[in-house]
Amino acid sequence: MLYRKLRNQWLLMPIFIMLMFSGSILLKRNHQINVYYVKTTMSTTEAASFSLVPAKHVTKSLAELGKMDDINKYTLFLNKIPNCGAEVIIFLLQKMQGPNNYRHVRLKGGSTAMFTKIQQEEFVDELYSVMRDEAVPVSFDRQLYFINFTSFDKQSPTFINLIREPADKAISRSRYNNKQRDNDDLIQCVIQGKTNCNDKRVNPHDLTIPYFCGHDPKCFSNNQWAMQMAKINVEKYYPVVGVLEELNTTLEIFEHKVPYFFKGVQDLYKKNMIDKLNRNKGSQPQTKTRKHLKRILAKEYEFYNWVKRRLFKQLQMFYGDHISH
């Protein structure tokens, strides 16, 4: 049955793609989200092994979060941050679309672009049109700074994300950026162990906080206001923000808080991923560099530690619930 469903979706795909492209040409927008549909990579044996999973049902976990009552629990948005390991979550989201009965859509065009108000509104509209076309629960991923859907009178998707230890992220990012070497980049300068870094500045697009703060120019200046705004948005629109260094806990809380999409994720991860991830240990840089990075990225560390505490608080509450019931 699952196989037939997948085949039907395949047959519809050219039509969807044609509609998407003709739509974007007709509208002549300067900013397009260029939707394309991810291939369902599940083999028939995998599909068979999932056939025992019960059909979808509405859970009340998200409704229990009183503060988050204005988020849409049938739409998930992973506004992924580069070099933080989001690919793991995307892989898992793709794998679970069959058993959990939703579609995962990768949105193209994910450069780190700051949108104007109008571009944000266009993005929101286009996302809504994809949601209407899909007519099933849908999850999205795209590199994107946070957008407050409420400010466009739209219900917000359920945002999730994954963050990473700031120095590790900076080091990974600097390796990645090495080709397009930026001589003004403070982080690059520090990691390369140079001494004359004082006149350089942090590239705001390498920071994590703007992904949670939004498109306001103030979000890009490594300041207290940006961090506060990021925290407010997390509290309001992100039932969970995961931490790469605590992936087991992260997946446990994903499964608990967003079961509609993540039911079974811990088993899936244990079966498929652990070996692949455990060899992914980069060499640790010298402590002097790390200390320097810690100073430069103080706000990033404050935010990272806050997210981590929130995650463990959620874990504690989860076990508290279980013991008391």
Ligand SMILES: *[C@@H]1O[C@H](CO)[C@@H](O)[C@H](O)[C@H]1NC(C)=O
């Ligand atoms: C989102 O936008 C709405 C409407 O403009 C505003 O009331 C709300 O405070 C914003 N949310 C956050 C977390 O900034």
Ligand SMILES: *[C@@H]1O[C@H](CO)[C@@H](O)[C@H](O)[C@H]1NC(C)=O
């Ligand atoms: C996560 O769980 C797996 C299996 O239970 C274990 O092998 C692994 O060490 C754990 N990883 C962390 C970081 O705790």
